[in-house]
Amino acid sequence: MGSKGYLGAIAIAYILFWYLTQPDDASLVQNIKRLSFFVFAGQREQAIANQWGDIMRLVRNAPCFGRYSASDPTADRMLLYSHDQLVWGRCVVAGDCIPHVQC
Numbered sequence: 001m002g003s004k005g006y007l008g009a010i011a012i013a014y015i016l017f018w019y020l021t022q023p024d025d026a027s028l029v030q031n032i033k034r035l036s037f038f039v040f041a042g043q044r045e046q047a048i049a050n051q052w053g054d055i056m057r058l059v060r061n062a063p064c065f066g067r068y069s070a071s072d073p074t075a076d077r078m079l080l081y082s083h084d085q086l087v088w089g090r091c092v093v094a095g096d097c098i099p100h101v102q103c
Contacts, residue, residue, distance in 0.1 A: 005050050005054055008051065009051065009055040010058065013058045013059055016080075022083055023083050023084060023087075048076060052076065059073075060073060065080070068080045068086070
């Protein structure tokens with residue numbers, strides 16, 4: 001903790017939480033789209049271990065994200081439900097039951 005990568009992870013978690021808590025009609029991201037972001041480093045293993053690891057730990061351990069978790073994070077993916085998916089308890093788009101946000 002305390003590195004620029006950890007500070008970046010805090011910023012990403014903050015922005016991600018803001019998007020997750022917005023009703024889809026108030027969000028800048030359409031409910032039929034996935035929100036994705038990319039993590040870069042000199043090598044893929046560094047990105048996964050360092051920056052992605054910080055993001056994943058913050059999101060996974062923060063109580064505010066608990067209800068949005070759609071599955072356990074993997075080495076390179078975390079799926080989260082959108083606000084409307086939780087409120088309505090169904091898929092936002094008929095036939096598409098894939099969680100709204102993919103990190």
